[in-house]
């Protein structure tokens with residue numbers, strides 16, 4: 347039976363405390379420590395690693411267009427450098443030709 351002020355684990359549903367009475371499975375705790383609780387002791391590590399995984403997934407998803415743009419710019423920069431290298435080789439060959447004559 348749910349009593350007013352009761353908190354339950356968001357993951358497994360186990361009772362984790364009552365902010366009105368200050369009762370928790372580990373004994374008396376402060377009102378603030380109880381209202382902050384979302385998970386039981388057993389679920390907290392797993393819940394945190396799930397949240398981290400979701401956050402990382404979202405971050406990678408957000409960064410994907412930026413990464414794609416950076417890769418495209420890099421490809422263009424490499425093409426420009428290749429073209430410039432060819433011009434340098436041509437100028438060098440021409441210069442060597444003139445020195446020989």
Ligand SMILES: [Zn+2]
Nearest residue numbers: 355358386389
């Ligand atoms: Zn739990």
